[in-house]
Amino acid sequence: MATFKKIEVVGTSSKSVADAIKSAVASASKSVRNVSWFEVAEIRGAVKGGEVSEFQVTVRLGFKVES
Amino acid sequence: MATFKKIEVVGTSSKSVADAIKSAVASASKSVRNVSWFEVAEIRGAVKGGEVSEFQVTVRLGFKVES
Amino acid sequence: MATFKKIEVVGTSSKSVADAIKSAVASASKSVRNVSWFEVAEIRGAVKGGEVSEFQVTVRLGFKVES
Amino acid sequence: MATFKKIEVVGTSSKSVADAIKSAVASASKSVRNVSWFEVAEIRGAVKGGEVSEFQVTVRLGFKVES
Amino acid sequence: MATFKKIEVVGTSSKSVADAIKSAVASASKSVRNVSWFEVAEIRGAVKGGEVSEFQVTVRLGFKVES
Amino acid sequence: MATFKKIEVVGTSSKSVADAIKSAVASASKSVRNVSWFEVAEIRGAVKGGEVSEFQVTVRLGFKVES
Amino acid sequence: MATFKKIEVVGTSSKSVADAIKSAVASASKSVRNVSWFEVAEIRGAVKGGEVSEFQVTVRLGFKVES
Amino acid sequence: MATFKKIEVVGTSSKSVADAIKSAVASASKSVRNVSWFEVAEIRGAVKGGEVSEFQVTVRLGFKVES
Amino acid sequence: MATFKKIEVVGTSSKSVADAIKSAVASASKSVRNVSWFEVAEIRGAVKGGEVSEFQVTVRLGFKVES
Amino acid sequence: MATFKKIEVVGTSSKSVADAIKSAVASASKSVRNVSWFEVAEIRGAVKGGEVSEFQVTVRLGFKVES
């Protein structure tokens, strides 16, 4: 039966949590084919001058291992 | 004194985490009256063609049990 | 070497998770200088009339202790 | 073999943690037969005028599913 | 978009963990249509006479809410 | 919108868990206005001469930040 | 320097969480000398006839190892 | 009222998770009377030559303390 | 001294948890040499027609990094 | 009875985990009297040029609230 692999990627965005997730998925998809799901593991970010400058979202990405 | 119940619902959205939460709340409110709070338990989602196709957010919804 | 302190703040927003985080950061920055990062500890919120009325996001804020 | 179901109920009491648990169990037993155990998932509460006004205890209640 | 609900069921078996999961799923499917996934939350069991007499596996079952 | 802060306080009591929580809330309310909820984070205690001498309950207290 | 050991004991009581903890400590102190602290690991219990029949509290007990 | 003790045992098996649990229970029952339940705390194992050579399952075993 | 790496793989099986673990290990061993242990991180699966159709077990696999 | 407060401080050191803890304690003790215990919540750090440049250890510090 099928086997999947999970990798952890941290996406960043200055706008939103969803944007940081999308960025992580898009970036990983350049080198990994077949990403089919994500799981959010951690949400954190950077602050500059009293304002959020960056959302940093760690996602685990799952993709099918080609046999 | 009052008693509350919690149920777990997974809301989905192609746009954002907040949208998926709103969708879960709105959908549950069709059959459950008096939902008064939510707690996010898990954020995950589906990926298609190298892009996020769906945010899936599990929320616990709390509502008052009518006696 | 440097020492940092972490405090826990709950930001609220009627719009989104990101907005609630931004609100927590902005509010804390009025009394604390040098906030440099945040970590999301909990996402929950209030529901009224079958709709999400408020996102409540607990963030831990880290800032440098001035010696 | 037997199957059980678990539901989450929040009991409240102005007196004690035990009382809030008892309240949750008693309330749920009005609509669910055969509750046979509970597991405390969370203890929290409300404060008014500098004093605890309510203990809120989330319990998971287990009961046999009648086949 | 679609909404899902999760319920917690404890399946039991004298043989194996997998069997207890199958039992939970089969039992819940009598009253809930469209169960589409499970998540194991806890594995425990009973012992009698120095031997395992029962595996008790708590699973969260997810199913689509029909609108 | 409103912002809240959480602080961690350890209340103690020789009698009960509820008493230790009440003690933490009462003590903190001397210096912090507007405490509106608590969350129990840890329950532990001291033993002397084979008997419980003190319940020590760590609670997170939430209160509104005045702007 | 000193070394301590921790053991896990489940105390029971029909009355309260504090009572179950006290029972665990008193019972363990019959065979273990020098118990000096406890940590609550789990609170659960039994239900009979729609009422709580027993609080079952798992505590980790710490005591000095005599060298 | 009754008091119980919990001990942690790691059972091993080359065949299955259930088998490793059974092995832990059977082994502990040689020296401890009255084991009445188990809770799985961890599932791991050894790999040799690209195949699982051993399942290692940590179980907490609960038994009544004789007074 | 030696260094090890851990990767996360999801094995699947229609039969049992142990089988899904074995499948993950066997599949990963095709591309990674020296896998020497596994740790189960999550057990979940798919349901079709009221029956478990697939066990999906996430395992972390540890192997020696060749220097 | 006595009440304690817990604050979170991140100590840093280029040498060791223990050193980072000591640094956090020493730094906090400049402004807080009566710190009597610490609990490690997180160990992380920075890397530069392929080597650990800084250990960052988050500790919760407990101290008696003077009444």
Next chain:
Amino acid sequence: MATFKKIEVVGTSSKSVADAIKSAVASASKSVRNVSWFEVAEIRGAVKGGEVSEFQVTVRLGFKVES
């Protein structure tokens, strides 16, 4: 196949985390033969006069049960 037992021991040291672990292992090895691994469960300690006076590290020690 082999069975192992795990016990929890708290080692202490005025110097470092590693030293506290070594102390726990050495102390337990006086009464338990065949300790073969440890797992750190908690790192905490005492503070006196604004300085760390003791590291207290809880370790789970695993050893083979002789049959």
Next chain:
Amino acid sequence: MATFKKIEVVGTSSKSVADAIKSAVASASKSVRNVSWFEVAEIRGAVKGGEVSEFQVTVRLGFKVES
């Protein structure tokens, strides 16, 4: 915006926790450029002849993905 990847590496040392972390970082930096932070996920180790023979520290290493 930037994307980061996290990998899990187990460093070992016969001397200390810090040394095992340094070893993990140094070893991974041979094949991965730009490692910029680490997070400790687990501390365990091996025991031989009643003494700690090896500290085994699992660290998650974060590094920038070059686009």
